[in-house]
Amino acid sequence: MKEYAIGIDLGGTKILTALVDRQGRIYERILLSTPIEQGAEYIMDIMAESVEELQHRYCCSPGQIKGVGVACPGPLDYVHGVVYGSPNLQWDDVHICAGMQSRLDFPVYIDKDTNMAAQGELSFGQAGDCKNFVYITVSTGIGGSLVLNGEVFHGYFGGAGEIGHMVADPHGPLCRCGQRGCLEAMASGTAIARKAQALIVQGRGQGIAVCAKGKITAREVGMAARQGDIEAADILDDTLEVLASSLSSLIHLLHPQRIILGGGVALGLADLWLPALQERVYQQVFPMHRRGLCIEMTGLGNDIGVLGAAAYVFEQLCSGGMYR
Numbered sequence: 001m002k003e004y005a006i007g008i009d010l011g012g013t014k015i016l017t018a019l020v021d022r023q024g025r026i027y028e029r030i031l032l033s034t035p036i037e038q039g040a041e042y043i044m045d046i047m048a049e050s051v052e053e054l055q056h057r058y059c060c061s062p063g064q065i066k067g068v069g070v071a072c073p074g075p076l077d078y079v080h081g082v083v084y085g086s087p088n089l090q091w092d093d094v095h096i097c098a099g100m101q102s103r104l105d106f107p108v109y110i111d112k113d114t115n116m117a118a119q120g121e122l123s124f125g126q127a128g129d130c131k132n133f134v135y136i137t138v139s140t141g142i143g144g145s146l147v148l149n150g151e152v153f154h155g156y157f158g159g160a161g162e163i164g165h166m167v168a169d170p171h172g173p174l175c176r177c178g179q180r181g182c183l184e185a186m187a188s189g190t191a192i193a194r195k196a197q198a199l200i201v202q203g204r205g206q207g208i209a210v211c212a213k214g215k216i217t218a219r220e221v222g223m224a225a226r227q228g229d230i231e232a233a234d235i236l237d238d239t240l241e242v243l244a245s246s247l248s249s250l251i252h253l254l255h256p257q258r259i260i261l262g263g264g265v266a267l268g269l270a271d272l273w274l275p276a277l278q279e280r281v282y283q284q285v286f287p288m289h290r291r292g293l294c295i296e297m298t299g300l301g302n303d304i305g306v307l308g309a310a311a312y313v314f315e316q317l318c319s320g321g322m323y324r
């Protein structure tokens with residue numbers, strides 16, 4: 001009997017639920033908008049309905065589905081399955097693991113979205129037998145996960161890997177966490193858009209404004225840079241400089257074999273960012289740390305969250321992990 005897991009990638013704007021097999025093939029998926037304004041109980045209701053819908057669509061017997069993994073935005077108390085003060089979901093003190101478990105007859109497993117993504121890389125990605133890597137997602141925010149000696153590193157009770165809130169400049173722009181100059185405030189998609197908007201307010205950045213035709217995001221800045229716009233290229237170069245410095249610090253701290261980048265902004269700007277990022281980081285790190293170091297984009301694309309959440313279920317089965 002073929003075995004499946006259901007992965008849920010719960011984001012601030014979208015919820016993707018997918019039926020996945022042990023080889024990382026996706027059979028069915030449901031994509032919904034996240035109705036933030038309806039609150040946590042309602043969001044857990046619709047996630048549970050998506051799980052049941054997938055089970056019925058693919059005519060799975062209950063025994064074929066080995067569990068449900070939920071990739072959840074942080075901060076998350078991984079031990080107790082509780083979301084605390086999540087800016088993306090506007091949730092605080094939400095017991096998501098217990099809430100989902102009470103709605104479903106399958107074992108439910110929860111971890112932070114970036115940790116699930118790293119598990120996806122470990123199980124289904126090009127990381128393969130690589131035991132030490134850092135996964136970084138750059139989208140509207142910046143997040144990360146550390147894989148050390150073949151396992152996702154959670155820290156004391158789940159807060160490790162908040163790479164986006166490492167301070168890159170103590171006098172830098174205000175971050176949504178309340179601190180100044182976090183990596184996220186200086187190199188995320190939101191930061192790129194903010195820099196472009198500031199230029200336009202000053203009457204500059206016309207190349208970007210032409211591409212944008214309205215709302216400016218990192219995507220439009222990338223489009224302008226590809227068309228040879230110097231101001232757009234400068235914005236991307238500034239963000240890259242900060243990102244490269246932070247990555248170099250991480251590499252000196254952890255000596256990983258790989259740095260794997262994901263997230264909508266990083267994937268969308270890969271052609272512009274990756275070669276320059278590799279060059280800068282290779283220049284900044286010690287020769288020993290540079291040897292064999294690989295900086296690359298994830299091959300799992302935007303499915304990395306659901307694949308990782310499903311991989312986590314299979315991983316728990318293999319390791320006899322706790323049923324939470």
Ligand SMILES: [Zn+2]
Pocket residue numbers: 164165175176177178179182184185
């Ligand atoms: Zn911050």
